[in-house]
Amino acid sequence: MTGYTEKIREIAARLLTEGKVDRVIGFRKGTVPMMNQPHYVTSPAMAGELIWDSHCGLNLANYVTDRKERIGIVAKGCDSRNLVTHIIENKIKRDQLVIIGVPCTGMVDRSKVCALVEGEITSVEESDDAITVSGNGFSKTIAKTDVLRENCAVCTHRNPVIHDEMVGEPVAEQTGVDAYASVKKVEALSPEEKWNYFEDLISTCIRCYACRNACPLCYCPTCFVDESRPQWVGKSQDPIDVRTFHLLRAYHCAGRCTDCGACETACPMGIKVREFTKKLNKDCFELYGWEAGLTLDKRPPLDVYKTDDPDDFIR
Amino acid sequence: MKLIKIDKKSLKEGIDKLKRTYGVFGPVREKDEFEFKALGAAEMPDFSFSNTRMSPKAIVYPQTQLMFTYSLNDADDDCRILKEVPMDERPRAVIGIRPCDALAFPLVRRNFDTPEYQDTFWVKAYEATTFVGLACNVPCGTCFCTSAGTSPFGKEGLDVLLVEDGDDLFAEALTPKGEALLETAGWTAEAGGGAEEKITALAATANEQISSTVAFDNIKNREILELYNAPFWEEEGFSCINCGTCTYVCPTCWCFDIQDETYGKSGVRMRNWDTCMSPLFTLHASGHNPRTKKVERVRQRFMHKLKYYVDKYDNGIQCVGCGRCVRLCPVNIDIRSICNKMNNFDSEACKCETASS
Numbered sequence A: 001m002t003g004y005t006e007k008i009r010e011i012a013a014r015l016l017t018e019g020k021v022d023r024v025i026g027f028r029k030g031t032v033p034m035m036n037q038p039h040y041v042t043s044p045a046m047a048g049e050l051i052w053d054s055h056c057g058l059n060l061a062n063y064v065t066d067r068k069e070r071i072g073i074v075a076k077g078c079d080s081r082n083l084v085t086h087i088i089e090n091k092i093k094r095d096q097l098v099i100i101g102v103p104c105t106g107m108v109d110r111s112k113v114c115a116l117v118e119g120e121i122t123s124v125e126e127s128d129d130a131i132t133v134s135g136n137g138f139s140k141t142i143a144k145t146d147v148l149r150e151n152c153a154v155c156t157h158r159n160p161v162i163h164d165e166m167v168g169e170p171v172a173e174q175t176g177v178d179a180y181a182s183v184k185k186v187e188a189l190s191p192e193e194k195w196n197y198f199e200d201l202i203s204t205c206i207r208c209y210a211c212r213n214a215c216p217l218c219y220c221p222t223c224f225v226d227e228s229r230p231q232w233v234g235k236s237q238d239p240i241d242v243r244t245f246h247l248l249r250a251y252h253c254a255g256r257c258t259d260c261g262a263c264e265t266a267c268p269m270g271i272k273v274r275e276f277t278k279k280l281n282k283d284c285f286e287l288y289g290w291e292a293g294l295t296l297d298k299r300p301p302l303d304v305y306k307t308d309d310p311d312d313f314i315r
Numbered sequence B: 001m002k003l004i005k006i007d008k009k010s011l012k013e014g015i016d017k018l019k020r021t022y023g024v025f026g027p028v029r030e031k032d033e034f035e036f037k038a039l040g041a042a043e044m045p046d047f048s049f050s051n052t053r054m055s056p057k058a059i060v061y062p063q064t065q066l067m068f069t070y071s072l073n074d075a076d077d078d079c080r081i082l083k084e085v086p087m088d089e090r091p092r093a094v095i096g097i098r099p100c101d102a103l104a105f106p107l108v109r110r111n112f113d114t115p116e117y118q119d120t121f122w123v124k125a126y127e128a129t130t131f132v133g134l135a136c137n138v139p140c141g142t143c144f145c146t147s148a149g150t151s152p153f154g155k156e157g158l159d160v161l162l163v164e165d166g167d168d169l170f171a172e173a174l175t176p177k178g179e180a181l182l183e184t185a186g187w188t189a190e191a192g193g194g195a196e197e198k199i200t201a202l203a204a205t206a207n208e209q210i211s212s213t214v215a216f217d218n219i220k221n222r223e224i225l226e227l228y229n230a231p232f233w234e235e236e237g238f239s240c241i242n243c244g245t246c247t248y249v250c251p252t253c254w255c256f257d258i259q260d261e262t263y264g265k266s267g268v269r270m271r272n273w274d275t276c277m278s279p280l281f282t283l284h285a286s287g288h289n290p291r292t293k294k295v296e297r298v299r300q301r302f303m304h305k306l307k308y309y310v311d312k313y314d315n316g317i318q319c320v321g322c323g324r325c326v327r328l329c330p331v332n333i334d335i336r337s338i339c340n341k342m343n344n345f346d347s348e349a350c351k352c353e354t355a356s357s
Ligand code: SF4
Pocket: A059, A214, A215, A216, A217, A253, A256, A257, A258, A259, A260, A261, A262, A263, A264, A274, A277
């Protein structure tokens, strides 16, 4: 992955110099360790502001929704799948985009790193497969594989599925991972245990909606939770309303979610909101053999009707 | 300055005594993070935190607060009459609040308790509370309290300041409320010689460790529209996803939304924290929304905290430098950079650039 930053800058500068795009969307270095900021550059001179490392966990497809300009966009595997979904759902046109593909080896979960050290991390260095964090009186090198985000640990689409440029050679896809292991664990619980599991999962939710807003799929002009006439959901901390938000958010992503993990990365309370969407991803895979965002040629299963759609669940 | 010494081993005894008189709140570790919670009979505040993830504002100003109940049943005598929900007005004590968060209470009071208007819900809860601060011996990299009106050993907003020194705590009562609390806890042993010097030394070390600052000295003199129309909002606001994180975690954000919820023939009127980042925040009943664009909402948050508040109250910025929004914003929008941008903004230079390009 070393060298991606230079390559991204080079491509961005070229695209802007040649006038192929009006802006390039990527990440710039954050102001706190292990954080980067979605950012755009509009001139070759600004290209040097772009960077790439293992802290680019947000999904940049979220930043092209309904935009009108020609955009160069830096996209790792999952971002590219959300671009596919966006194109299918008419949220952006393919010919508006120059996709700068990034073969990805996974993004790091900041909270996992913080849990491994005592004290505040003030600086972070990165090599191909390890990160070194240091602070007052400590320095620790951690294998990246030990601190990957959970979605990255089970990702089997690390290489961009569509791209116009590539910043490096494709990486080997992971094999032998069970993408749905976490769902199976929950499926094995009794109804009561499941209830308790999810109650505990969302018990600290503050309804800030960072999970929803970080997700490229959530582009409704007015979300059902924000609708006030009629008001579908209460706006307080009443647990019924909090649950309603989580369940409906997940269902609105059914068959569209790419498991990019942006929702989970964004949550300030560390809530594993993918536990909801992941179950629906599994259902879509088992019922329709479907994984979202892999092809421009097919619409998501819940968008279409086929006479041979599975219907065993209808009794 | 009268200083009390508390042996940490006897802390529990004192806190147990306090629990008989006060509802006691303190930092506790929950799922790897610290939060302020009402302490159960066996629970103790855990001082091994740097600061809590959420601010302690909810102790006085909960995210959801029931204000009134009502009946819509014509057969009831009090049909359609709002009845105030009784508040818990018993004394409460917050043990271990950091100086930045403590300063946030007098700051927010400027809004909730004015000569013209008193928000009785907030005022009653505030007045019932005794604030026992815990000085920050080791501030973190995102703290900028020293340029936001207080410091790691700051006293404003506190009734007692505790300072940790190895196995001991020094306590200084700062108000009669604080004296009463120390008395109730049985913390009365005078610290004796050298304590004051120790505290001064610890405070100096802590101050030196503050590594980030903001400057806002120029902001006051700038025209509102000059900052409002500044070109940097577009770029700085680009990454914002308009979630409620920054405002909900902030000890100084005070906005709320009043909602009625009716179930059949009865209902409640409540208020919930609201956030200027949400389009709904400014949606008028007519359907018109004066802030439809994301960048307008981002600008509002910073203009309110760093310009409108400054102009209105002439008492610093509406930020105490706790750094929560900096640490928790999912897309790394950093109030420190924005504040410095607003402070250094030169509209003349900016015009020249546009003119020449
Ligand atoms: S629901 Fe979460 S994991 Fe799925 S696409 Fe949206 S942000 Fe990505």
